[in-house]
Every structure is written in C-alpha cells, then in structure tokens.
Amino acid sequence: MLVFLRRRIISGALPLLAVVLGVFFLARLTGDPANLYLPLSATPEMRAEFAARNGFDQPVAVQFLDYLSQIVRLDFGESLRTAQPAAQAVLQAFPATLQLAGATMAIAVTAAVVVGSLAAYRPNSLADRFAGLLSSASASVPDFWFAIMGVLVFAVTLNWLPTSGTDGMGAWVLPIATLLIRPFGVLVQVVRGSMVSALSAPYTRVARSKGADEKRVIFVHALRNAAAPALTVAGDLAVGLVNGAVVVETIFGWPGIGKLMIDSILQRDFAVLQAAVLLTAVTIFALNILIDACYALLDARVRQGVAT
Amino acid sequence: MNALRESIHRTRPTDPAAMEVDGLSVDIRTPEGVAHAVRDVSFTVRSGRTLALLGESGCGKSMTALAIAGLLDPVADVVGGRIRLNGADLLALGASERRRLAGPELAIVFQDALTALNPVFTVGAQLGEPFRIHEGLSRRAARDRAVELMERVGIPEARSRAGAYPHQFSGGMRQRLLIAMAVALRPSVLLADEPTTALDVTVQAQIMELLRDLRTERDMALVLITHDLAVAAEHADDVAVMYAGAIVETGPIGEVFAAPRHPYTRGLLSSVPGGGRPGEPLRFIPGSPPDLRAVPSGCAFRSRCHLARERCASHRPELSGDERGRTVACHYWKEATDA
Incomplete structure (x- = not known):
C-alpha cells in the first residue's frame, strides 16, 4: 500500500509543475495590471515604478524562475489588491468551498446509492422507470437556471430562504441543491448500471443460497462490487466541485475559492490567482490518490495488481 | 469398501425421502412468449444417496435446481407442483422461512466457482457467512468455523489461506471452497449443478470424490445435475433423465445405463x-x-x-x-x- 502511494505521489508531481507553468503564463495574457491599478492619466514613470515594485519589469522567464524559487519556500507572494499574503487569502476562502463540496458529495452519493440500488433491484419496474426519469432530468438541468429559479421561487417569492450569503442553515439549502442535481443524476445512473450487473452475478445468487436476506444481498454483496465505477465518477464530480463551484459561488455570493478565482482574474491579481489554482490542483491531486487508495481497499485485486 | 457402501445404499431405497419433488413446473417469461422450461417434474431423493439429474444443456435441469432452491430469476415462476423437504412444503413457505432453510436444510453448489465466489471478500469471510447468518456467530468465531471447513475439504494451510481472496486459488480449490460453503450447516439435501464442468479431468475426479465422502459422512441426499454420462455413471445411485423440461426415464443408474428404455x-x-x-x-x-x-x-x-x-x-x-x-x-x- 505504501509503495503504491509513493508511486502515485511521484508520478503526480510532474502534472503539478505543468499546472504552475500554465497558470503563470496564461494569467499574464489577461492584461497588464497597471491599467487597472493606476489612474488613466498615469505617466510612463509611474507605470515603470509600478512594474518595478511588483517585479513585472523583468523578462517573463525570470519572473517565472523567481516565482518557482518562492513557492518552493512556500511563499506565494502578496495580493496586488489587498497586499495581504496570497496564501492567506486562498486559505480563507478554501474551507467555504470544501464544506459546500463535502456536504454536496455526501448527500449526492448517499441518495444515489439508495435510489440507484432500488432501481437496479427490479430493472424496468415502476421504481426503476421513475428513478430513470428523475436522474436524466436531474443530470440535464442547467445549474445556473436551476439556481436562478431557486432564488426566484424560494427566496424572492416565498421568502423562505436567503438569496445569498452564508448565515444560518437556510443559506446552505439553495447552493447545495444547485450543486447536487447534476452529480446526483449522473451517479444514480452509474450506480444503477453497475448494480444491475452485480445483482445478476452468480455470487449474488450464492449469497441468497446461504440464506442472506435481500438487504444483505444488495448492500453488502452487490454494492461492494458495484462501488468501483461509482467511485470513479464520484471522484470526478468531486473534483469538479472543488475546482470552484464558480457559477454557484458567484450566484449565491458564497465566499469560496471559485468566487476568489473569478475576482482575482478580473482584478489581474496574479499572485492570488496562482495560489488558488495551485491549491486546487494539489487538492485534486490528493483527491485522486484518495480515490485510488479507496479502490485498493475495496478490491484486493487492485491492491495486488491483478487484471480484473 | 466401495462395494460395501454400494450394497448398503442398495438396501435402503425404502428410507423416508429427504426431499420429494412432485409435478414441479416452471415457466419463463420471454419477450417472444412463455417458455415451459420445467414441465411436471417429479423425483425423490433419499439421505446418503445420489440422484443424477441427467440431460443436455437447456433441458431444464438447472432450472429445476434453481426452483427447488428458490433462486429463480424474477422472470421465471414456479407455476405448479410441490416440493417436500423433510416434511416442510417449500413452495408454501414465505421468503423469510425459506431463507431460514437455505443452508441448514438445503444447499446448492454452482458450476463456475470463480464467479460464484464474491471477488471482493476473503474466502474466510464468505465461508463464515452461513454461521453468521444462521447461528449468529461473531466474525471471529465464524472465521474459526470457516477454517475448520477449509481443512475438511482439503485446502492446505487453511488458517492463513482464510485471509486470501478467490482469485488467489486454483479452479479446483475454488470449487472445494464452494462445496465447503454449501455443506457448512450440514444440509439434508445438497444440489450440485454441474460441479465439475469447469475443471480438468483429474481435478474433476477429486471433487466428485469429495462430494461423495461428504454425502456419506453427513448423510446428505445429493442431487447431481450433469450432462456428463461418465460422471453420472460413476457417482450416482439413481438417475432421472430429462428431455425438453420433462423427466423421460428414472431408475437405478446401473440398470438404466445397462438397459435404457426410453x-x-x-x-x-x-x-x-x-x-x-x-x-x-x-x-x-x-x-x-x-x-x-x-x-x-x-x-x-x-x-x-x-x-x-x-x-x-x-x-x-x-x-x-x-x-x-x-x-x-x-x-x-x-x-x-x-x-
């Protein structure tokens, strides 16, 4: 297991470097910060002074090497806008995103396992068809539309929930509901598919022949076998959520990393943007290792490198 | 020894039946219409004896076994008949009562032991499961019983191998594990559905010998479902020949094979x-x-x-x-x- 993890960590370092490189150069294509931070009437001297103060007067390659040597020392620079350390800005915003993503995934996975398993238990039954309808609708509703309709109905018209912010439990309902619909719909379909084949596998029949009741057959014998495909997709969806639920955070004014990234792009706040993307990339990298570790725990054949 | 055993069994056909199947019929609903997969099948098995249910593939012999074990797919229904198992009328029982009999009274061994064993659980956990379900044993106690079973069916180093997974065993060993799991709770009737089809000939003989020893030692009635005439001839006491979902001939196997009537x-x-x-x-x-x-x-x-x-x-x-x-x-x- 440790060898397995070490191999994964080493092989993941290179993509991280590529991310750093990409973000650094792409960010600089968004425009010159001086246009934003200095008055229109700024003199060339003022512009030169601004560039020198922030290191923008160096060739880009030199800037990049400086940046690299900084992040190795875990120094991510300072925000142009607030002069606050970029790392601090990012770490302040990150928990809000993680909480939202964590709550959403927990609900989506639990609900999808239950609905998908029940649908798979009797293929083509009424329950299966209903689950199919629900999941396709849920997987195909555009989230921005759902979010705006949610605000219109529950916040503006009915006045049950706040339109934005993070105060109180009510503030969580609409963001989570919006983030939930697509992962839920996709996961139901994946769980159903892999449960249909697990429930028709010979070992399921053998479990019944031992006197196992249906609950045990479905949720112990079949589900453990059906977990791998669902885990893959759930991991992918979780990555999407961590990656900044940009739309949802913007619509609901949720102070997370997605909103921070959008703001820092708009304000040419390179240091913050770079730190945010780097943190997201590291998180996704860690998440992928976690998912691989879960596979290995679920199935000894993965752990031992046996072809399945 | 074998001859002695033969003669003992030969003198016991009047023993009370362990299981009586009477007029069993199974229909399968298919998109192209209803298939009458099992038609009015009747037979009797007695403790300590082996009945071969013989027929080519598709003749309904496996479907008969699944119907008896209550493991038919949802598209298949028992549409008639009675199954008496030590006095209980199986088809009149509810699902939970049938589950209570699955293991202690009636067990089944399937053909392909690789897919019949669950790939993600250790064999120790799978062999211990009958004890956990029916006797409420703890995980640890069930595991000890599983190790005993593994030793009984001839798995070397049973204690350490109990923590291994099905893919780490050979085909013959997997079939032994499956048999051990089926006989765990000393059922009175054991259905063996083509238990050696997936194995090569030398392993086949060992598995059949194991089944016969277990049958004798535990006084089980064994229903051997097979298409293999040689396996039936060598290991069964009686035979029921199936064709197109129905039994066409029954009798002591030596007599039927020496002078077939149908x-x-x-x-x-x-x-x-x-x-x-x-x-x-x-x-x-x-x-x-x-x-x-x-x-x-x-x-x-x-x-x-x-x-x-x-x-x-x-x-x-x-x-x-x-x-x-x-x-x-x-x-x-x-x-x-x-x-």
Missing part, C-alpha cells in the same frame, strides 16, 4: 464416443430439442424418434414404472428394447 436415453447412451466399434462414425440423435415456447402436443421427443406413431402426437406419455423403481415415459418402449 428412445432418448438409448440415443444419448449410444452417442458416447467409444461406444461403437473403432472406425465407426459417431452416432447422434437426429434433429434438435423443441422450442420450449411451443412444445408440441403429445410426446416432446416424437419428431426425433424412430418409434413415433399417431398416438405419440395425441397423447402425452406419462411416467409409469415397475416395482423395481424404474419408470419410463414412452408408449412404445417395449418394442424398442425387444428390437
């Missing part, structure tokens, strides 16, 4: 390679079994039968027998055996 049984036995003279072409039964969605009237075998006459189309032959326990479902079998 034209289908005769055809089956004469199609065994090596049965004729060297150089003679293989014999076979012309034609193929009928579509079970549209079983012809009268005798299902008549279109392939050289004895068939008008009566075979209008009257379905019933199994009728003599006093020595042989039965046959054919109007004209006497003519065939005289010829």
